[in-house]
Amino acid sequence: MSVFALGLNHHTAPLDIRGRFAFAPEQLTPALQALRHQLLRAVPEAAILSTCNRTELYVAAGQGRAAEIVRPTIEWLATQGGISGSQLVDHTYVLENKDAARHAFRVASGLDSMVLGEPQILGQMKQAVRGADEAGTLGTTLHQLFQRSFSVAKEVRTSTEIGAHSISMAAATVRLAAQLFEDLRETQVLFVGAGEMIELVATHFAAREPKAMAVANRTLERGEKLASRFGAQALRLADLTTRLHEFDIVVSCTASTLPIIGLGAVERALKARRRRPMFMVDLAVPRDIEPEVSRLDDIYLYTVDDLTEVVKTAGEKRQAAVEQAEAIIDAGVQSFAHWLDQRASVPLIQALNRQADDWRAAEIARARKLLAKGNDLDTVLEALSRGLTQKMLHGALAELHASEGEQRHQTAEVLSRLFLRTTSRNPADESGGR
Numbered sequence: 001m002s003v004f005a006l007g008l009n010h011h012t013a014p015l016d017i018r019g020r021f022a023f024a025p026e027q028l029t030p031a032l033q034a035l036r037h038q039l040l041r042a043v044p045e046a047a048i049l050s051t052c053n054r055t056e057l058y059v060a061a062g063q064g065r066a067a068e069i070v071r072p073t074i075e076w077l078a079t080q081g082g083i084s085g086s087q088l089v090d091h092t093y094v095l096e097n098k099d100a101a102r103h104a105f106r107v108a109s110g111l112d113s114m115v116l117g118e119p120q121i122l123g124q125m126k127q128a129v130r131g132a133d134e135a136g137t138l139g140t141t142l143h144q145l146f147q148r149s150f151s152v153a154k155e156v157r158t159s160t161e162i163g164a165h166s167i168s169m170a171a172a173t174v175r176l177a178a179q180l181f182e183d184l185r186e187t188q189v190l191f192v193g194a195g196e197m198i199e200l201v202a203t204h205f206a207a208r209e210p211k212a213m214a215v216a217n218r219t220l221e222r223g224e225k226l227a228s229r230f231g232a233q234a235l236r237l238a239d240l241t242t243r244l245h246e247f248d249i250v251v252s253c254t255a256s257t258l259p260i261i262g263l264g265a266v267e268r269a270l271k272a273r274r275r276r277p278m279f280m281v282d283l284a285v286p287r288d289i290e291p292e293v294s295r296l297d298d299i300y301l302y303t304v305d306d307l308t309e310v311v312k313t314a315g316e317k318r319q320a321a322v323e324q325a326e327a328i329i330d331a332g333v334q335s336f337a338h339w340l341d342q343r344a345s346v347p348l349i350q351a352l353n354r355q356a357d358d359w360r361a362a363e364i365a366r367a368r369k370l371l372a373k374g375n376d377l378d379t380v381l382e383a384l385s386r387g388l389t390q391k392m393l394h395g396a397l398a399e400l401h402a403s404e405g406e407q408r409h410q411t412a413e414v415l416s417r418l419f420l421r422t423t424s425r426n427p428a429d430e431s432g433g434r
């Protein structure tokens with residue numbers, strides 16, 4: 001089997017392009033089923049990883065099938081985003097086998113994230129595995145790839161300080177807000193959404209003890225559950241536009257496919273606030289807040305891409321941690337490549353076992369007939385062993401006789417290794433047991 005990683009990320013595509021290809025968790029399974037159906041089962045194994053930084057397809061298929069898999073898969077993905085395949089190619093990368101494994105391991109370890117060492121990606125990769133499992137596209141090869149990714153990531157996090165020298169998106173959001181507002185304890189903060197990222201951001205803000213916090217979510221019950229953890233108020237998403245002016249800080253991260261905070265709503269909120277500034281962070285992909293909002297005076301709007309520079313860190317310790325992590329990843333890649341090579345021999349091993357079973361069955365049937373005719377047991381056993389030996393050697397000897405020159409020499413060496421192996425003997429046997 002060969003493994004491919006096809007996708008686009010924050011290195012290759014801008015936010016608005018990435019937003020076109022974002023898959024919500026509930027979309028992963030039907031999307032994978034549609035992919036496999038469209039490619040007429042040419043892709044037996046597939047998984048989709050979709051985060052604010054990337055959308056990637058991991059595919060496993062028979063060796064030598066890159067041409068019939070890569071281009072159709074890119075065309076399928078382009079259709080999902082409503083653009084042409086030629087447009088998408090400009091923003092995508094295609095990696096195979098070792099390169100695909102290395103990429104997966106780096107992603108899992110947080111080395112390919114905007115935030116070096118960020119841990120959220122592991123949960124997102126596990127969601128990708130669950131989606132593939134439910135779709136019936138998680139085969140042995142991808143299962144191994146992802147399980148080894150998790151194992152490598154665990155070793156990176158426990159053996160290096162990769163996560164100790166970075167600032168999370170949540171911490172970066174609070175840091176930026178503190179630059180705008182003199183005292184965060186005098187601010188009112190609104191969180192839109194109730195997912196993992198919002199929970200992290202809320203945790204960081206709660207530590208700064210703002211005057212008030214609120215959670216607006218499409219499902220009120222889920223919003224109330226998160227709000228209760230932080231002593232915050234829960235709002236209905238439908239009430240968002242009428243209450244927006246109450247908040248100094250707005251952080252949004254939902255799975256909506258369309259913006260939920262529009263330009264008009266923000267303009268009305270600013271008017272009601274008498275032009276007091278608002279700090280807004282849109283962590284969603286696709287966007288939750290219309291990009292035109294950033295043009296308004298007294299609005300400080302940041303997206304996930306805008307936070308890149310904030311979360312970058314430098315220094316010798318960070319570089320040393322990265323080098324350690326890369327060494328761990330290299331070892332993981334070599335191990336996975338060895339496993340892939342072994343898997344390539346499985347069909348041959350199965351065929352050899354079937355052939356040997358057929359030979360054994362034929363010789364046993366022949367021996368039983370001889371016994372039924374009254375032949376001596378020793379004679380029957382001699383015939384059985386000779387028959388098995390002849391069948392086993394026939395193909396090898398035929399190859400040797402048919403070859404010439406250098407090929408004959410190479411065939412002879414192979415047959416010697418296969419059939420003339422010597423076993424170590426006990427010195428006591430050679431000395432007659434003395």
